[in-house]
Amino acid sequence: MKxxxxxxxxxxxxxxxxxxxxxxxxxxEGPTTDYAxxxxxxxxxxxxxxIENTPRGVLDFKIAHRFGQFRFGFEEFWGLxxxxxxxxxxxxxxxxxxxxxxxxxxxxxIVETFGKYKIxxxxxxxxxxxxxxxxxxxxxxxxxxxxxTDPPRDELFSNRLSYTHQLLIGRxxxxxxxxxxxxxxLHRNFVPTTEDANDIIAMGIAGRLKITxxxxxxxxxxxxLPDQIVSYDxxxxxxxxxDIETGGHVFQLHIxxxxxxxxxxxxxxxxxxxxxxxxxxxxxSGLRFGFNISRVFTIVKPxxxx
Amino acid sequence: xNKLIFASILSLLFSVSLPAQQYFxxxxxxxxxxxAPSSPEEIKAVNRxxxxxxxxxTGDMAWKVLIKNFLFEKSLxxxxxxxxxxxxxxxxxxxxxxxxxNLSDVNFKKDGEYKVRTxxxxxxxxxxxxxxxxxxxxxxxxxxxxxxxxxVACADYNVKIPGTVSDKVGKExxxxxxxxxxxxx
Numbered sequence: 001m002k003x004x005x006x007x008x009x010x011x012x013x014x015x016x017x018x019x020x021x022x023x024x025x026x027x028x029e030g031p032t033t034d035y036a037x038x039x040x041x042x043x044x045x046x047x048x049x050x051i052e053n054t055p056r057g058v059l060d061f062k063i064a065h066r067f068g069q070f071r072f073g074f075e076e077f078w079g080l081x082x083x084x085x086x087x088x089x090x091x092x093x094x095x096x097x098x099x100x101x102x103x104x105x106x107x108x109x110i111v112e113t114f115g116k117y118k119i120x121x122x123x124x125x126x127x128x129x130x131x132x133x134x135x136x137x138x139x140x141x142x143x144x145x146x147x148x149t150d151p152p153r154d155e156l157f158s159n160r161l162s163y164t165h166q167l168l169i170g171r172x173x174x175x176x177x178x179x180x181x182x183x184x185x186l187h188r189n190f191v192p193t194t195e196d197a198n199d200i201i202a203m204g205i206a207g208r209l210k211i212t213x214x215x216x217x218x219x220x221x222x223x224x225l226p227d228q229i230v231s232y233d234x235x236x237x238x239x240x241x242x243d244i245e246t247g248g249h250v251f252q253l254h255i256x257x258x259x260x261x262x263x264x265x266x267x268x269x270x271x272x273x274x275x276x277x278x279x280x281x282x283x284x285s286g287l288r289f290g291f292n293i294s295r296v297f298t299i300v301k302p303x304x305x306x
Numbered sequence: 307x308n309k310l311i312f313a314s315i316l317s318l319l320f321s322v323s324l325p326a327q328q329y330f331x332x333x334x335x336x337x338x339x340x341x342a343p344s345s346p347e348e349i350k351a352v353n354r355x356x357x358x359x360x361x362x363x364t365g366d367m368a369w370k371v372l373i374k375n376f377l378f379e380k381s382l383x384x385x386x387x388x389x390x391x392x393x394x395x396x397x398x399x400x401x402x403x404x405x406x407x408n409l410s411d412v413n414f415k416k417d418g419e420y421k422v423r424t425x426x427x428x429x430x431x432x433x434x435x436x437x438x439x440x441x442x443x444x445x446x447x448x449x450x451x452x453x454x455x456x457x458v459a460c461a462d463y464n465v466k467i468p469g470t471v472s473d474k475v476g477k478e479x480x481x482x483x484x485x486x487x488x489x490x491x
Binding site: 023024026027028029034037038055056057058175213214245246247248296298301302304305 | 328352354357358359361366367368369370374377378379380381382385386388389390395396401403468470471474
């Protein structure tokens with residue numbers, strides 16, 4: 001008899017203890033959609049775009065430098081004396097649509113304006129989308145003068161224009177690894193000869209590996225398809241970098257063979273390879289150092305905040 | 307003999323969760339402030355979709371707050387909070403599971419303000435801790451308003467603050483909760 005009583009007492013107390021855990025289970029809301037965030041630490045991988053956007057109401061001030069080649073040594077302070085700068089502003093109109101403007105000090109002195117729209121967002125849970133898909137378009141205007149010709153040529157304003165259209169398809173595979181593909185179309189209104197294509201197709205591939213919570217390494221490669229640029233020798237741009245994130249800044253440091261910070265330069269004007277041999281079979285390097293700094297400012301506060 | 311059987315059947319019946327009245331909240335306001343005393347900028351966030359359930363018969367209470375729903379003024383701060391500090395990808399929720407220890411002090415059928423003490427387990431960032439949290443329950447027109455203020459230490463939940471921002475992010479975080487609860491039996 002006592003045994004039965006004890007058993008009953010045991011059952012009743014264990015039922016009471018499980019009540020608290022059952023309560024927590026009652027708060028389970030079922031599957032929700034989890035959108036991938038922070039696939040890259042910035043909206044640029046290195047020189048080209050990433051699948052990340054500037055959030056709504058945020059202004060991102062961008063300063064980028066690409067220096068001269070390391071091989072010029074101490075005289076040029078390993079390229080630091082020959083610096084090209086791009087100053088730009090990116091702004092998030094919505095969380096999915098951003099715009100930007102920037103000016104580079106390279107020879108063409110291109111001012112470009114762009115828009116980037118996130119068409120698909122990678123998500124898991126209730127709604128599954130394996131990739132993020134974005135569309136980028138820009139218009140660049142060469143603001144430096146064309147070299148004088150003999151006889152003098154009628155320089156049309158439209159000669160200064162170039163356009164880029166790009167699809168960015170990326171996936172954050174894990175907290176540490178993201179990969180993206182960037183099929184790109186560059187249109188140059190004015191090309192050196194009639195044999196050169198006005199429309200150039202290139203394929204970009206980029207990835208990042210997060211090594212600590214605030215440090216990541218990136219790689220970005222643009223392959224310009226052959227037989228489009230005919231009148232001069234060009235190279236494909238490859239960049240390798242490190243991203244360091246602090247409270248309000250992202251510092252991106254890298255080495256690259258491309259001295260340009262816009263797509264016209266990267267895809268159609270990269271002239272030296274990482275390592276190449278000159279006419280005397282001497283090995284040279286077209287590598288240079290560069291960095292990007294990004295500083296964000298909140299212009300429009302979120303509606304529901306406090 | 308019969309008395310024993312009768313008593314044991316009664317005790318078994320009462321141990322089974324009777325359909326006692328439970329109050330729910332799906333829009334609990336959870337605010338926190340982690341601004342260090344000398345910080346040039348504020349570290350504050352608000353979550354308007356905290357969930358909670360209270361069983362008035364037993365005093366058992368459970369809270370669940372989705373970390374991704376904390377809204378900051380600065381979106382980069384929100385990204386860092388999720389990616390680097392609370393690691394919400396790995397630990398999506400902060401939960402509390404416990405009970406009101408002075409349940410008899412509260413009359414859920416009579417309008418008024420009642421001070422309560424709760425005791426339970428708080429789980430955040432993958433760390434469970436025994437906590438005792440005081441609060442007030444205001445009963446009005448059959449609904450409850452649960453309010454509480456308390457502090458947690460970042461170190462207690464393994465939330466690491468890097469040296470570079472130690473002048474901005476405080477070691478102690480002040481938490482403020484204001485939750486309307488409605489009955490649903």
